[in-house]
Amino acid sequence: MQRKTFLTIVTFIVCFLIITLPLILFPVNLFDGEILYKNGIIEPTPLSLSYFFGLGYDVKDMETVASFHLVTKGYFLAFILTIGIPSLIAYRVSLIKD
Numbered sequence: 001m002q003r004k005t006f007l008t009i010v011t012f013i014v015c016f017l018i019i020t021l022p023l024i025l026f027p028v029n030l031f032d033g034e035i036l037y038k039n040g041i042i043e044p045t046p047l048s049l050s051y052f053f054g055l056g057y058d059v060k061d062m063e064t065v066a067s068f069h070l071v072t073k074g075y076f077l078a079f080i081l082t083i084g085i086p087s088l089i090a091y092r093v094s095l096i097k098d
Contacts, residue, residue: 008090008093009090013086016086020081023082025050026048028048031049031075032044033074035047035067036066047070
């Protein structure tokens, strides 16, 4: 039983890393968000998770940007991709009979 639990946890961690690292390291604009400019304009646009870590954008492009954030739909998609899919794969592995 402990072996199966260990295999399930390892599967979740490996799947989490395989899915999340490219989303964090590469500027893949998948997640719905909003950019708030310094002049008060709010622009809905797809954002990448790498932007939140300071990767994937040019500093000159950010001179007029006050802030940016994900909207509810973007948070939901990020949760599904980073936690939901690895959880389902790990659950499937836990169902395998020895």
